[in-house]
Amino acid sequence: MTSPYPIASILGILFASLTIAAGLIWLERRLLALWQDRYGPNRVGPFGLAQVIADAIKIFFKQDWVAPFADKPVFIIAPAIILVTVLLSFAVVPFAPGIVVSDPNIALLFFLGMSSLGAYSVVLAGWSSNNKYALLGSLRAAAQLLSYEVFMGLSVMGVVMLAGSFQLSEIVHAQRGLWFVVPQFLGFILFLIAGVAETRRLPFDLPEAESELVAGFHSEYSGMKFGMFFVGEYLGVTLISAMITVLFFGGWLGPVLPPVVWFLLKMFFFISFFILLRASLPRPRFDQLMSWAWKLLLPLALLNLIVTGAVVLLLA
Amino acid sequence: MEIAFYIAGVVAIISTMMTITRLNAIHALLYLVVSLLAVAVVFYILGAPFVAALEVIIYAGAIMVLFVFAVMLLNTGESDIVRERLLLSSEVWLGPSILSSVLLAEVGWLLFREPPTGAFPAAIEPKEVGIALFGPYLIGVELASMLLLAGLVGANHLGRRDPGTEETEEAENADTRARQPAAGGDLVRAGADRVTSAP
Amino acid sequence: MLSIVETIWRVFTHAFRKRVTVLYPEEKPYLAPRYRGRIILSRDPDGGERCVACYLCAVVCPVDCIALHATEDEHGRRYPEFFRINFSRCIFCGFCEDACPTYAIQLTPDFEMSEFNRQNMVYEKEHLLISGPGKYPGYNFWNVSGVAIGGKDKGQAENEGRPVDVRSLLP
Numbered sequence: 001m002t003s004p005y006p007i008a009s010i011l012g013i014l015f016a017s018l019t020i021a022a023g024l025i026w027l028e029r030r031l032l033a034l035w036q037d038r039y040g041p042n043r044v045g046p047f048g049l050a051q052v053i054a055d056a057i058k059i060f061f062k063q064d065w066v067a068p069f070a071d072k073p074v075f076i077i078a079p080a081i082i083l084v085t086v087l088l089s090f091a092v093v094p095f096a097p098g099i100v101v102s103d104p105n106i107a108l109l110f111f112l113g114m115s116s117l118g119a120y121s122v123v124l125a126g127w128s129s130n131n132k133y134a135l136l137g138s139l140r141a142a143a144q145l146l147s148y149e150v151f152m153g154l155s156v157m158g159v160v161m162l163a164g165s166f167q168l169s170e171i172v173h174a175q176r177g178l179w180f181v182v183p184q185f186l187g188f189i190l191f192l193i194a195g196v197a198e199t200r201r202l203p204f205d206l207p208e209a210e211s212e213l214v215a216g217f218h219s220e221y222s223g224m225k226f227g228m229f230f231v232g233e234y235l236g237v238t239l240i241s242a243m244i245t246v247l248f249f250g251g252w253l254g255p256v257l258p259p260v261v262w263f264l265l266k267m268f269f270f271i272s273f274f275i276l277l278r279a280s281l282p283r284p285r286f287d288q289l290m291s292w293a294w295k296l297l298l299p300l301a302l303l304n305l306i307v308t309g310a311v312v313l314l315l316a
Numbered sequence: 317m318e319i320a321f322y323i324a325g326v327v328a329i330i331s332t333m334m335t336i337t338r339l340n341a342i343h344a345l346l347y348l349v350v351s352l353l354a355v356a357v358v359f360y361i362l363g364a365p366f367v368a369a370l371e372v373i374i375y376a377g378a379i380m381v382l383f384v385f386a387v388m389l390l391n392t393g394e395s396d397i398v399r400e401r402l403l404l405s406s407e408v409w410l411g412p413s414i415l416s417s418v419l420l421a422e423v424g425w426l427l428f429r430e431p432p433t434g435a436f437p438a439a440i441e442p443k444e445v446g447i448a449l450f451g452p453y454l455i456g457v458e459l460a461s462m463l464l465l466a467g468l469v470g471a472n473h474l475g476r477r478d479p480g481t482e483e484t485e486e487a488e489n490a491d492t493r494a495r496q497p498a499a500g501g502d503l504v505r506a507g508a509d510r511v512t513s514a515p
Numbered sequence: 516m517l518s519i520v521e522t523i524w525r526v527f528t529h530a531f532r533k534r535v536t537v538l539y540p541e542e543k544p545y546l547a548p549r550y551r552g553r554i555i556l557s558r559d560p561d562g563g564e565r566c567v568a569c570y571l572c573a574v575v576c577p578v579d580c581i582a583l584h585a586t587e588d589e590h591g592r593r594y595p596e597f598f599r600i601n602f603s604r605c606i607f608c609g610f611c612e613d614a615c616p617t618y619a620i621q622l623t624p625d626f627e628m629s630e631f632n633r634q635n636m637v638y639e640k641e642h643l644l645i646s647g648p649g650k651y652p653g654y655n656f657w658n659v660s661g662v663a664i665g666g667k668d669k670g671q672a673e674n675e676g677r678p679v680d681v682r683s684l685l686p
Contacts, residue, residue, distance in 0.1 A: 035526050037535045074342065105441060109369030116377025120349070123381060127342060127388050135388065142385040146378060153373070166442055280526035281519065 010091075010101050017090050021234040026052045028234075028275050035279040059230075062223040067129065070220060074128035079225045082121035082232035086239055089114040093242045094169045096252045096259035108166040111243060112153050115198055119145040121232070122200070122207055126217035137216030140286060141207035144197060147293035148204075152194035154301035158187040158308040159247050172251035181248040186304045188248045190297055195240035197293075199233060201274060203281040206289060241270035321361045328354035339400040341387045345380060352376040366442040548650065550624035551609045554600055556640065557621055557649035564644070565619035565656060568595040572611035572620050580604035581611060590665025592657070598643060602628055603636040617656035621649045 026041065026049060033040030041048035066075055092107035094100040104110065119142065126138020160166060162183060163174035171180075181188045197204040208216035218229050245251055245266040252259030284292070331351040338344035352375045360368035402408075449457050537544050546552070557565050568585030586596040611620050630636050648654065663669045670677040 035529045037529055037532050039534055039536050039538070071340075071342075074346070104365065105439075106365045106369045109366070109373065109442075113369050113372035113377055116373050116381070119377065119381050120384070123384055123388070124342075124346075127384070139385065139388065142381055142388075146381055146385075149378065164443075276523060276527060280523045 006101070009099055013090055013093075013095070013099070013101055014087065017087065017235060017238060018231070020238050021231050022052050022056065023049075024234040024237065024271065025055060025230070027271070028278075031272060031275045032279050035276065056227075059224060059227040064223040064225060067131075067220045069130045071128040071130065074124050075220075076225070078121050078125035078128060079221065079228035079232070081124070082118055083228050083235070085114045085118040085121070086232055086235040089239050090235075090242075092168060093239070093246065094172060094251060095242075095263050097169075099260060100169070103167060103169050105165065105167045107168040108156060108160065108171070108247075111239075112149070112156075115152070115239075116145075116149050118198075118232075118236070119149075121229075122217050125221065125229070126207075129217070129220035131220050133213045133215075134217050134219045137207045137209070137213045137219070140209075141200065141217055144200075144204065144206060144286075144289060144293075147290060148194045148197035148297075151190060151293065151298045151301040152198060154298070154305055155187045155190035155194060156247055158184045158304050161305075161308050161312050168246050168251075172246060172253065175250040175253060179248060179250045184248060184304070184308070186300060187308075188244070190301050190304065191244065191247065193297060195244065196274065196277060197289075199236035199240055199274075201233070201237060202278040203283050204289065205283065206286055209283065237271055237274050238267070241267045241274065244270050321358060324354045324357035324361065327351075328358065337404065339397045341390070341396075342384065345383050345387060348383075349376050349380050352380065363437040363439045365439055366445045546624035546626075548624060549622075550626075551607045551612075551622040552624050552626040553602070553628055554605065554607075554611065554620060554622055554638075554643065555645045555649065556598060556619055556643045557645055557651075558647060559655045559657070560648055560653060561655065562646075563592075563657075564594050565617045565648075566595050566598065567593045567617055567619070567656065568598075569593075569616060571614040571616065575610045575614040577608060577610065578604045578606055588665075591662075592664045595640065598640040600638050600643060601636065602638060603633055618649070618651045618654055619656075623649075 029051075030040040030042075030048070041051040044050040044054050066072055089111050091101040092104065092110050094103060122141035122145070123138045126134040126136075126141065129135070159171060159180050162180060163171040165171060165174075174180075200207050206216075207213075208218070210216070213219070218226055221229060242263075245263060249266050251266075252263040254262035254265075257265075328351050331347045331354060334347040335344045335351060338347060352371060356368040356371040356376070359365075359371060559565055566583075568583055570583065570585070573579075573581040573583060580601040581599070582601075583595040583598040585593055587593050607622065607626075609622050612622050615621075628636070657664060657667065658673050659675075661669060661672060661675060
């Protein structure tokens, strides 16, 4: 079910995802302001939308400085890794029938693999900066991303069991009768938490933790290299929201409106929810974060896996 | 497809060589990651997408991050680079390279003994892998799970704090907690004295 | 766990509350008459300069942004030859207004001073002087002080007795 025009859909999805990621900078500031009784950026252009362009111009023209004590090649390659891995993950997201770059039968595994490779970006950025705070941030990042990857993979296995495939379009088709959020509610909650942790968003932004670690792993970054981390983070939010939509909320399925509109509506709902989480929840301590992952969420994911497997076997 | 296979193979060989010759441990690990990714591509082309994905997730994504994590904690400096450079002297690598060239000759002989088929096998679905693993190879899976369980129990044992020290630590905490209000009380009493004695 | 959900919900309800932000250029906030903004020099009710160039404001200024030089006119009335305030230094503390013995220097509720050229922030006397008496409408320093100037001799000020003749023994 790949697209009839592969080049067009590759360019379209690339352009659309980058535009959405850039637009999220504006959306996040407006929504945070909304929940903090403020207005947010509303001066540049209609509703402040041109703020995105202003920010982009500013960040492009900033001095691109590499610290003399940094490990230069690794320092330069680190921000590229996050963008490449997240953009590659978008290749397997089925936005609508026909609007997908590639729909392999291991799409879900591909997504998990790319998100685990994304960890390198943070780890290497912190290490190559040769800065104590950056190193602390990347140590936290390595531990956090590894721990949350484990049960992120396990939490979606229930969906895979119900759909009987790793192929994302198959998973969407399997939700024609009932969205998987109902039979897999626990899996959904676990995937949501893991998704927030994987994108290093508040409340799980311990690798960054500006109140403790200056700016964490990207303390030494400036200019467009910092911008790549920034856009990478928003791309990650978009990706996780898209994956939640595909895996648990029936992807493009919905009445009346065209499929793409349904997909984008569901996706933006979850993006807004991510921002609401940022507005409302404080950051946990690092030992709390780790003990939740291994002592609470991993057993819950395993339990979900066993129960789902048993039910699928009984019904078969 | 064939071209992609050979490119991935060459990348894997080059990056593995770079892994061995790098002086900086993190750079070596990065080349190792590239090598693993290249091997994943080879697997994919040979018709094993499931194995390719697992290679990326588990080896490149998880285990190598742990390696990098561990190496990051070692504060390597100039002395380590000097020592690494010494490892590249000929008497160190001569023996292993002779042995591996014997293996290489063997592989070449095996490859050229049979005429190449020239076709890549059809892709194996994840479902088939699962059926194979839990059908004919069930005993292997069970043995691997036992091994992993042993590893898990061992890690838990090593990571556990000694119950004796934990108790004393808690007792110390309790001690300070008990002492603090008393100290505060003293201060209050001292203040009260001062107030009464001031005039 | 429930408390987390409750927190999220409570934050969400803030979406429907009144905004705290004042949209400044469209909506100007009320500023009290005693707000400490742009500094002006006021005049007497009869139109003369109030400033007597006593230098007290320049002395008290913590950032040394006031510069002036005193001179006298033909009637013996002191006034500043030039009076210069560098507003790019001024911190709007209001000490100069407190120090001024004649109510000449006053701070106003105007803060919208922005220039593209830093030099334009240096205000000369003609920029500072206003035509009215400012916050103290009826006050005229020369009418209550004992100094003799042209048209007013000693003892002719308001509430002032005739000067005592120290060479005479008569009461």
